[in-house]
Amino acid sequence: MIIDSFSPYEEMIAYETLWNRKGATIKKMAEYLSHTDRPSKAQFTLLEEEEKEEIDNYFSNIEKNFSIITSESYQYPLALKDPDHQIKLLYYKGDLGLLDAPKRISIVGARKASPEGLRRAAKLARLLVSKGYIIVSGLAEGIDTAAMTAAIAAGGKVIGVIGTPINEYYPKNNIDLQNEIAENHLLVSHVPIYRYAHEHFNTKRFYFPQRNVTMAAISDATIIVEASETSGTLTQARACVSMSRKLFILNSCFENSDISWPAKYEAKGAIRVKDIGDILKGLGE
Numbered sequence: 218m219i220i221d222s223f224s225p226y227e228e229m230i231a232y233e234t235l236w237n238r239k240g241a242t243i244k245k246m247a248e249y250l251s252h253t254d255r256p257s258k259a260q261f262t263l264l265e266e267e268e269k270e271e272i273d274n275y276f277s278n279i280e281k282n283f284s285i286i287t288s289e290s291y292q293y294p295l296a297l298k299d300p301d302h303q304i305k306l307l308y309y310k311g312d313l314g315l316l317d318a319p320k321r322i323s324i325v326g327a328r329k330a331s332p333e334g335l336r337r338a339a340k341l342a343r344l345l346v347s348k349g350y351i352i353v354s355g356l357a358e359g360i361d362t363a364a365m366t367a368a369i370a371a372g373g374k375v376i377g378v379i380g381t382p383i384n385e386y387y388p389k390n391n392i393d394l395q396n397e398i399a400e401n402h403l404l405v406s407h408v409p410i411y412r413y414a415h416e417h418f419n420t421k422r423f424y425f426p427q428r429n430v431t432m433a434a435i436s437d438a439t440i441i442v443e444a445s446e447t448s449g450t451l452t453q454a455r456a457c458v459s460m461s462r463k464l465f466i467l468n469s470c471f472e473n474s475d476i477s478w479p480a481k482y483e484a485k486g487a488i489r490v491k492d493i494g495d496i497l498k499g500l501g502e
Contacts, residue, residue, distance in 0.1 A: 326360030346373030
């Protein structure tokens with residue numbers, strides 16, 4: 218069956234069906250879709266009806282209070298067209314225009330943050346909001362939550378990028394914060410809904426590193442408040458270097474003798490931050 222036009226729902230079903238195939242990965246999905254002139258058409262016409270029906274039946278029983286945007290859409294943000302960003306479809310709730318608004322900056326760091334780290338994250342968020350910046354973060358516990366909460370309280374706009382499906386909450390104690398972002402700001406996810414619901418718990422953690430890459434892609438710059446030697450935040454640091462995005466690291470990280478990563482990234486062009494002026498200067502303010 219050949220279909221000349223597709224609704225967003227049909228595109229989503231096709232995308233979710235592809236994701237449900239054995240061995241599907243973000244990299245393989247990107248490679249598959251890059252080989253077509255019209256990914257949505259290729260997705261939908263080459264899939265077996267039985268495959269699509271299984272996914273379609275699942276989605277008929279869940280609340281679809283979200284939207285999707287594909288790389289084929291004229292609305293797809295320019296920031297996400299970086300070659301190192303492999304996501305071709307995003308689920309979202311809220312104001313998609315924030316992805317193309319100027320002055321977007323990520324504030325990220327450890328889930329198990331120190332009290333001082335939490336205070337620094339909140340202070341940075343408030344100061345940057347006062348300068349007109351949109352705060353991007355991941356809704357994880359710790360630094361992310363502190364930055365988002367402070368930015369909203371200061372009257373700023375935020376973009377929440379999550380590593381779980383758009384219709385789920387993680388961590389659970391951030392339900393109110395996630396709903397606030399979805400209703401009055403922007404909530405974004407790259408995670409396939411059907412596959413996530415049916416795969417083993419241990420494999421779900423692999424969506425979080427790509428979440429960090431997405432945050433790096435949609436941000437003009439990233440600020441790392443604090444992070445351990447094995448923190449997932451370093452995925453975002455690597456993405457910033459790869460995408461030539463500005464990377465700022467608070468001076469307190471350099472003063473932590475338990476970690477060596479700050480010096481490695483400073484050697485790659487990251488900027489050491491002793492006060493907000495270092496960030497503004499680095500951004501050309």
